[in-house]
Amino acid sequence: MTNSLSHRSGAQARAPWLTLQRRDAIEGWLFVSPTLLGFLIFFLGPLIAIFIYAMSDWNFLSGEATFVGLANFEDALLANPDFWLVLRNSAVFALGLVPLNVALALFLAVALSRPFRGVIVFRTIFFAPVITSAIAWAIVWKFLLQGEGGPINQMLAMIGITGPNWLREPNWAMAAVIVTRVIKMVGLNMILYIAALQAIPRDYDEAAGLEGASRWQIFRLITWPLLGPTTLVIVILTTIGSFKVFDHIYQMTGGGPENGTLVLAFYIYQQGFQFFDIGYASALAIIMFVIVTILTLIQVSLRRKDDA
């Protein structure tokens, strides 16, 4: 402070260099500099680097890197059948997970948005898996879903059903990963929906109730349209989340069986850190970057419209 005062007193002759505007700029940049520096080093730099890596044939073990242009993308898009399998798996995972998650979250939120005895108990239960480590969750479910002697199959056997070897058959494994992931994450969307439901004025329902509308009509004609913006945001966030799934797959199936649960995030890890194919893994990372950027842009522009 004293510094700026002395500046001001000495500024009789010429305009002071340290104007309020300049000071704001210096302080602003100073305050954001730790975040900005970290962002440049650990995000923007690496982001540029994957574009360079992706144009090289670089095996980490041999250490030799040669420039190959777009060959890694050609490899991914045309030659490598695994890539299409991975994209198909990621799409199946997202298309299975998102509707199931959103529908269940909405159902739970509608059931739990108004107070009744025990409502907190139910909310607490449905949210508990969200704070649990994905690895811990996957360990327990892998145990429960074992083919022979697994608790779930033993219980099914008691009512006369022979359960499949859940995690050893590609289609069952995919279904198992989707369902256990939904159970883990649905609580998050549930609380977002509850918040949105509680923001809807009660008079709407009451007025409609007086007009003789049934509860289903009230939901379909009043509540559901009012939840539209929330649903859009939830759908996009959940879709992005489905592309991020890694720990769960790593621990439950390891991408198997027969690559049946090999999804994009796991495939990047596998190519980069198990097969050391840095160029190809970087090309995959760029594809993931593009997918998530498009989804983020949609989400941001939706929120803009929402604010306006």
Place this chain on the structure above:
Amino acid sequence: MTRASWNRLAWIMALTLLALPFVFPFLWMVSAGFKSVTEIFGAPNLIPRVWRYENFAEVFTYQPFARQYFNSLYIAGVVTILTLLISSLAGYALARIRFVGAGLIMLLLVTALMMPDEVTIIPNFFFIRWLGLVDTHWPLILLPVFGAQGVVATFLMRQYFLSLPKELEEAAKMDGLSRFGIWWKIAIPMSRPALAAVAIITFLNSWNLFLEPLIFLSSLEKFTLPLALSNFNDSYGLPLWNLQLAATTLAVIPVLIIYLIAQRQIVESFALSGVKG
């Protein structure tokens, strides 16, 4: 009973049925943690016939589990404090100071907002290796603080500062408090709810972090909990189920207890970050 109370009973029954797959894994985890290897695959029973407490002792001899537990705790603590500091500084500037480039900075940060770590993990690995920090805890601290998680925290703080009334800060400015002083003495004490939300989410994220430990750590005594949990295998790579589930119980139950105590606060934090982030 009236129709309304039948109705309510039906709802409660439906919810209880739905709650089973949410509760059952936790119960079975604890139960199996106390069973012997033979009983674990015997007829399914929730209460162990023989309580095998030794599982919990063997967890600590099979791996340096106490050390790994401590690693997770202190790393999550450091990450949380650093994130609080850095994100509230940047968030404050982006909310309150008008300066050239602020818009550009926001635009840049948005690109990182939702990006999975897998996108940048390969170059980050080579950078960390070049710094000689492989098999240390540094990447587990640096990458989350400056990655997507830190950006989410920054936006959350910015949003909260924007919602605060300006008058108090302006009065402090009149009194000659520096910008740094206003941030530390006025803005920070007023933002407890946002700071708590950032702290809770950041701590849990670090506590549950898996990709970075998996890629960077190789010595057992440096492992964090999730990596340690996935490592309870015999020499054929098959899981040692009773030890693994005992260890998982030890890792999960304290978090659940804290969650039960601070349930409202924790749920609200996630709601805040989900809506604003």
